[in-house]
Amino acid sequence: xxxxxxxxxxxxxxxxxxxxxxxxxxxxxxxxxxxxxxxxxxxxxxxxxxxxxxxxxxxxxxxxxxxxxxxxxxxxxxxxxxxxxxxxxxxxxxxxxxxxxxxxxxxxxxxxxxxxxxxxxxxxxxxxxxxxxxxxxxxxxxxxxxxxxxxxxxxxxxxxxxxxxxxxxxxxxxxxxxxxxxxxxxxxxxxxxxxxxxxxxxxxxxxxxxxxxxxxxxxxxxxxxxxxxxxxxxxxxxxxxxxxxxxxxxxxxxxxxxxxxxxxxxxxxxxxxxxxxxxxx
Numbered sequence: 001x002x003x004x005x006x007x008x009x010x011x012x013x014x015x016x017x018x019x020x021x022x023x024x025x026x027x028x029x030x031x032x033x034x035x036x037x038x039x040x041x042x043x044x045x046x047x048x049x050x051x052x053x054x055x056x057x058x059x060x061x062x063x064x065x066x067x068x069x070x071x072x073x074x075x076x077x078x079x080x081x082x083x084x085x086x087x088x089x090x091x092x093x094x095x096x097x098x099x100x101x102x103x104x105x106x107x108x109x110x111x112x113x114x115x116x117x118x119x120x121x122x123x124x125x126x127x128x129x130x131x132x133x134x135x136x137x138x139x140x141x142x143x144x145x146x147x148x149x150x151x152x153x154x155x156x157x158x159x160x161x162x163x164x165x166x167x168x169x170x171x172x173x174x175x176x177x178x179x180x181x182x183x184x185x186x187x188x189x190x191x192x193x194x195x196x197x198x199x200x201x202x203x204x205x206x207x208x209x210x211x212x213x214x215x216x217x218x219x220x221x222x223x224x225x226x227x228x229x230x231x232x233x234x235x236x237x238x239x240x241x242x243x244x245x246x247x248x249x250x251x252x253x254x255x256x257x258x259x260x261x262x263x264x265x266x267x268x269x270x271x272x273x274x275x276x277x278x279x280x281x
Contacts, residue, residue, distance in 0.1 A: 015239035016083055017043040018110075019232060020075070020101055021090030021118070022051035022063075028273030029225030034088060034232035036276035041254060043236035046082060048074040050101065051093035057224055057268025068096040075104040086112035088235035089140065090228055095132040102139035112238040115144035116231035117153045133157070142181045146244060148231045149176070151194040162194065166201055166212075173205040182207075187244045189234075193217075193226070204248050211245055213252055222262035222272035229274055230255045 019034035027033060030053070035045035050071050054062040078084070087110045092098045105113060117136060119128040128136070137157055141147060154172045155162040157179075163172050173190045180186040185206065192201040192215075200215040233251035241247040261278035 012240070015043045015085040015236065016046060017232075017235045017239075018046045018048065018078065018084050018087045019090060019235070020048045020050050020071075020087060020092070021228070022053055022093060023049055024053055024055055024225070026056045026224070026268060026273070028057065028267065028271075029228045030091060033225040033228045033273065033276065034090065034235075037229045037232040037254070037258075038236040040276050040279065041233055041236040042240065043086075045232075045236075046078060046084070048078065050097050051091050053091075057270035057272050059270070063093060065094050066097065068094070068100040071097050072100040072104055075101070075108070079104075079108045084108075084110050085239040086110065086114065086235040088114045088116065088231050089144075090116050090231065091118040091128070092132065092136070093128060095135045098132045098135040099139055102135070102143065105140075105143050112146070112235065113144050114146045114148060114231045114235045114238070115140055116148045116227055117157060118227065119153050119156055137179065141176075141179055144180060145185060146187045146189060146234060146238070147176060147180065148189045148191060148227070148234065150191045150227060154190055164195070166192065166195070166203070169201075169203050170205075170210060173203045173210065177205050177207050185244065189213075189248060191227070191230070202248075202252065204245060206244070211248075213248060215252060215256065218256065218259040220259055220262045221270075222265060222267075222274060223259065224271040224273050226255060226259070226274060229258060229276065 017038045019031045022030045024030035031047040038045035052064040151162045169190050173188050176188045187206045190203045198217045202213040204211040233254050237247040258274035261275040
């Protein structure tokens with residue numbers, strides 16, 4: 001960083017965060033939602049487009065791939081100029097794109113990598129080719145500092161059925177953590193939003209500690225992009241907090257507030273977005 005880019009004395013630099021994900025034109029998920037969440041939490045959001053979709057709050061009507069080489073060029077060009085403090089990975093869509101993203105992260109070695117293994121949209125539409133699951137598991141998962149699967153995604157990553165209890169979630173968290181690299185700080189956050197009942201307990205595990213993050217279901221149909229929003233919030237907060245548990249608690253609280261205020265928005269007639277800027281308007 002040259003002298004002209006130094007923050008004023010005594011001030012912490014504003015973190016630069018990057019979303020590598022797909023585009024949801026409705027703005028509820030993907031890079032648009034990620035940049036909103038990052039901005040709301042005090043980070044400067046950048047984006048690399050890894051996939052294109054035609055979708056709204058009711059579903060996905062088409063997916064157009066982005067050439068893998070161009071995805072790689074976006075990443076190289078950005079990192080060559082901008083200090084990136086945290087990366088969030090969302091929808092990648094294709095196996096070749098997944099491989100390229102893994103190669104570029106291994107080249108640039110960002111400090112924080114939040115991997116949200118986006119596989120299925122809220123509408124049920126498939127967002128990740130089945131052939132890409134192996135590449136995600138083998139090439140990207142070991143580079144993640146924080147993995148954030150929901151229960152169906154955790155089942156796909158482990159090639160087993162989705163779990164249905166907190167006890168089973170503990171076993172899944174341990175198994176996923178064992179797949180990740182053993183050096184450095186590596187965490188799994190298994191999200192319990194698909195648990196039956198009104199509790200939405202998430203489990204945070206680093207191979208040693210198993211931390212429960214309690215929560216309660218919020219009644220709203222505007223739940224589109226909740227996984228994207230949470231992982232983007234984590235990427236924004238990791239450079240600004242003391243440790244992963246603190247970032248996770250703050251990110252979960254932010255998402256809960258965004259859901260509580262989501263019905264103030266009138267976006268589409270299906271699963272609408274959360275209110276990323278609930279603290280401002």
